[in-house]
Amino acid sequence: SYDEKSLYVAFVCRDSHPEGIIARETVRDSKYAVHSFDNEIEDNVEFQIDPFLSRNFSEISRFSVNAIGTRSQRIGGGRSGKVEWKGDWEAAVHRDETGWSAEMRIPWEILSYPSGSKTVNMGIQFSRFQTRTQIQSLWSNTGPQLTTQDMGTLKSVEVPQKLFKRTLSL
Numbered sequence: 414s415y416d417e418k419s420l421y422v423a424f425v426c427r428d429s430h431p432e433g434i435i436a437r438e439t440v441r442d443s444k445y446a447v448h449s450f451d452n453e454i455e456d457n458v459e460f461q462i463d464p465f466l467s468r469n470f471s472e473i474s475r476f477s478v479n480a481i482g483t484r485s486q487r488i489g490g491g492r493s494g495k496v497e498w499k500g501d502w503e504a505a506v507h508r509d510e511t512g513w514s515a516e517m518r519i520p521w522e523i524l525s526y527p528s529g530s531k532t533v534n535m536g537i538q539f540s541r542f543q544t545r546t547q548i549q550s551l552w553s554n555t556g557p558q559l560t561t562q563d564m565g566t567l568k569s570v571e572v573p574q575k576l577f578k579r580t581l582s583l
Contacts, residue, residue, distance in 0.1 A: 421519075426515070430545060456543055463564060552565060
């Protein structure tokens, strides 16, 4: 869901063997530090958003959290890797006897999006990787090549109108 300030995403990850959930990484943004996105080594979930519906890999922003709450992000549009420049977002996880769950709050201000229209369509994808079974589950079936053209579409999103703010960085 979303409101005028943020996008909100939640995952419920059921697991018949919750003791087998693996999450060790504690370094923020480490998932996207390596350019191999198929190098899954721990239980995690990921939300992808393509605000311009370009279906272009470099324009898609990715937000991931593992089962111990370590966040990773890759902001589309060529933003720098420094948190101060690309913005911050929140995530929380909870583990119990049925598996684990994750919640994300992603502020609109860290995303680039079309602001001239009242409503826009955006590409979206939800995924989960389970280490124990080596299964990646995708909400929108993008096939074995993970083609961005097959992402889902979030229709008629009422995006907040951007307010121009002058800033000076030295």
